[in-house]
Amino acid sequence: IDMAGFLTETDGNTIIASGNTTVKNANLVDNSNPATSAASTPLLMAAEGSTLTVKDTDIDTTSAEAVTATNATVVLENVTINSSMNEDIAATTFDARPLIYAGNSNLTIKDGSIVADSSSADDCGLYGIYGANGSTITLGDQATGEGPTIITNSAPIGTNNTTGGMYKLTIYGGYYKSLMSHKSWMGAMYLGGGSEVEIFGGTFDGGDYDIALPYKPAKYIVKIHGGVFEGSEITIKKDYKNGGSGED
Numbered sequence: 001i002d003m004a005g006f007l008t009e010t011d012g013n014t015i016i017a018s019g020n021t022t023v024k025n026a027n028l029v030d031n032s033n034p035a036t037s038a039a040s041t042p043l044l045m046a047a048e049g050s051t052l053t054v055k056d057t058d059i060d061t062t063s064a065e066a067v068t069a070t071n072a073t074v075v076l077e078n079v080t081i082n083s084s085m086n087e088d089i090a091a092t093t094f095d096a097r098p099l100i101y102a103g104n105s106n107l108t109i110k111d112g113s114i115v116a117d118s119s120s121a122d123d124c125g126l127y128g129i130y131g132a133n134g135s136t137i138t139l140g141d142q143a144t145g146e147g148p149t150i151i152t153n154s155a156p157i158g159t160n161n162t163t164g165g166m167y168k169l170t171i172y173g174g175y176y177k178s179l180m181s182h183k184s185w186m187g188a189m190y191l192g193g194g195s196e197v198e199i200f201g202g203t204f205d206g207g208d209y210d211i212a213l214p215y216k217p218a219k220y221i222v223k224i225h226g227g228v229f230e231g232s233e234i235t236i237k238k239d240y241k242n243g244g245s246g247e248d
Helices: 087-091
Strands: 007-010 015-017 020-024 027-030 044-046 051-061 067-070 073-083 097-103 106-109 113-116 126-132 136-139 149-152 157-159 168-171 175-178 187-191 195-199 203-205 209-216 220-224 234-242
Touching (some): 051 067, 067 073, 073 097, 097 113, 113 126, 126 136, 175 187, 187 195, 203 209, 209 220
Parallel strands (some): 007 027, 015 044, 020 051, 027 051, 051 073, 097 126, 106 136, 113 149, 126 157, 136 168, 175 203, 209 234
C-alpha cells in the first residue's frame, strides 16, 4: 500500500494488515479522544500470522498503541511516531500503555523515532515499546550500529509484572531516554517480565537508572557488549517488587 504521502486522518479507525503487507509513504493522524475510552484503537494492526512492514511513514496520535502485533511480525523502517496525549490521561487512563505493542511477536525497528513526552511526572504514562508473551524484539541495525531514537516519560522499552514477559531483546544501536522524574519508575528499560537482554551498542539515559529488573520471582539474563550508559546513579537496578510468576 503506497499512500503517496497524503494525509490520512482517522478517529479511532485501524488499518489491519493480514498476510504479507507493506505500508509506505503514509502520513497518519489519529484524532480520537482517549478520554472517552479506557482502550485505544491502533492505527496499524498486524493480524495473527501476518507480516507487516512499515516504511517512510509519519504517525501522530492523541492516544496510545499506534502499532500493535499479536502472534505476528512487524518491521519498521524510517517510521516516526509522536504522541500528543494529555498528561493526565496518559498517567491515569493509559497507565503503562505503549505506543508499540508486541505480544508473542517478532518486532524489528531499524531506525526512525518514537516520542511520547507528555505524561505526568508522578505516574507511569506511556511506554515507547511494550513486549509481552515471549516476543522477540530487535532494535537497530547490526551492520551499521545505528538504531531508533525513543524518548518517553515512562521507560522507552518496557513490560510489566512477571506474567507474560518479554522473552528476548537485542539492541544494536539507537538512543533511549526517559524524561520521568519519579525515581521508582524512571529507566531506559523497565523489564517487569522475565527477559533475555543483549546490548551491542546504543546510548541509554534513564536518569536514575538505565536498566530496571524490578520483580521477583522472575528470570533475567543481561549481556552487555557495548553502549553508553548515562543513568546518573545506577546502570542496572535489581529491585524489590514481588511479581506473579516466574523463576528466581
